[in-house]
Amino acid sequence: MWRHIASNAVTMLIVALFLLGGVILVGQxxxxxxxxxxxxxxxxxxxxxxxxxxxxxxxxxxxxxxxxxxxxxxxxxxxxxxxxxxxxxxxxxxxxxxxxxxxxRGGASTCGTEVVYRIGVTRKQVQVRELDPSTGRFVEVAEFNPAEDETPEAFDKVRAEADTRYRIALAEGVTSWQVMDALNGIELLSGEIEQPAEGTLAPDSYEVSEGDTRASVIARMEAAQDVLLNAAWEARSPEVPLNSPEELLILASIIEKETGVPEERRQVASVFANRLDRGMRLQTDPTVIYGVTKGVGVLGRGLRQSELRGPTPWNTYVIEGLPPTPIANPGRASLEAAANPDETPYIFFVADGTGGHAFAETLAEHNANVAKWRQIEAERASDN
Missing domain, CATH: 3.30.1490.480 (Endolytic murein transglycosylase)
Incomplete structure (x- = not known):
């Protein structure tokens, strides 16, 4: 009898263990x-x-x-x-x-709310946006200019949330003064900074956290620009009329300010390269503007004849060759254009009314293009 009971117990234990294993397997x-x-x-x-x-x-x-x-x-x-x-x-x-x-796993949040501090050429903006998980795209919740607008409730709300992410987006062509001024106004950063050297900050998007120092953000921007500049210099055309990475940075900053049309950057670069090769003055308005503003803010008006003729270290209507410093912070595309310009016969360009430029090889062609541009300007003025 006891032997029978023991045998049944063993059988039941085996069945129980088998069932438990099955439950574990199903659970896994x-x-x-x-x-x-x-x-x-x-x-x-x-x-x-x-x-x-x-x-x-x-x-x-x-x-x-x-x-x-x-x-x-x-x-x-x-x-x-x-x-x-x-x-x-x-x-x-x-x-x-x-x-x-x-x-x-840890690390930064992968969705939710993000505040983007945009440092642009003409204005600063703060954007609050939320990731739409279904599309993987951010949806704007609020946007405001901190210098002009009241702070929206949406911004105050997300600033109080612990998992809000923050990003600083630096536009191509901003000056180092504009970056310094904007960083000083971002309340989540700490510490003081001096104005960085012109041209040494890489336009890009930088994730930051509450309490990060302004100096550490600048250091990241400078390190990123060093990488871009060195890569462009190493990959430069042997025909480019530049003697150092610093000269490439200066030329790239001029290209950055002369055009916002990506596909014509190398053409613009070719005009300046051709002029440098021939010993011609660059004669580019953005350098004159920098001589007036020193990169502090935006000129906000057209250049005067006295300014075009006035001697400053940056007035390329007066000086020979490149100015002594960059006039803005150029991005990767402008650095690459300065290092490898298109091969063209052009030595002139002027706005064409579409946002781009009309290029010319001779002064006669250029004067004709200028006349067309003046007509477009006159027509636009009469419409307003």
Whole structure:
């Protein structure tokens, strides 16, 4: 009898262990299988939260089918204590294992709200935008000019949220004074800075955090520009009439200010290269403007004849060759154009009314182009 009972107990234990193994196997398979989320979502994990609250939020959003299994899986992987606060992009059909990895991996938030401080040539803007998980694109929530507009409530709200991301976007062609002035007005940064040397800051987008120093942001911009300048100099054409990376930086800054049309940068560069080769003065208005403003703000009016004739170190109607410093911070495309201009016979260009320029090889052709431009200007003035 006891032998029979023992045999039955062993059988039941084997069955129980078999069933338990099956349950574990099913649980592991379910934990790693595609989840029920039909559209990507932005999961926000508040500071001080835990896996229990996260699993509840995921269940309510339809991202997981079993919150208990989600928590058990996180425990089994020893990741429960690694939960990070922030906003995280959860892709469609993400498994529970993938979601646990997303919320414990660390690093910057991958979705949610972003504040972008845009430093432009003519104005500064602050943009509040939200990532749309379904498209992966940011949607603008608010935008304002901090120098002119009242601060919108949307900005104050996101500034109070711990997981808001911040970015500084530097436009091509801004001056170093404009960058310094804008950084001094960004309240989340700390510390003081002196005006960086003209041309040494790379136009780009830089992610920053609360408490970052202004000096550290400038250092990143300078390091990035060094990389771009050195790469352009190393890849330069042997025919380019420049003697140093510094001269390339100066020419690139002039190209940057002369055209906003990407496809004609190398043509503009060719005009200046041809003029330098022939010993001709560059005769470019942006350098004259820099001699007037020294890069502080925007001139906001046309140049006067006295300014075109007035001697300054940057007035290329008066001086020979390149000015002594850059006149703005050029981007990668202008650096590359200065290093490798198109091969053209052009030595003149003038605005053509479309945002680009009309190029010419002879003075007669140039004068004809100038006459067309003057007619366009007159027609526009009469329409206003």
């Amino acid at each position: 398979t379910t934990y790693r299988a595609e989840g029920p989320l039909t559209d990507a979502m932005c999961l926000r994990v508040q500071p001080g939260s835990n896996m229990g609250r996260v699993s509840e939020d995921l269940e309510q959003a339809g991202a997981i089918a079993n919150g208990a299994l989600f928590r058990i899986g996180a425990d089994y992987q020893d990741k429960t204590s690694q939960l990070k606060a922030g906003s995280f992009l959860v892709p469609e059909n993400a498994s529970m294992e993938q979601i646990v990895d997303i919320v414990t």
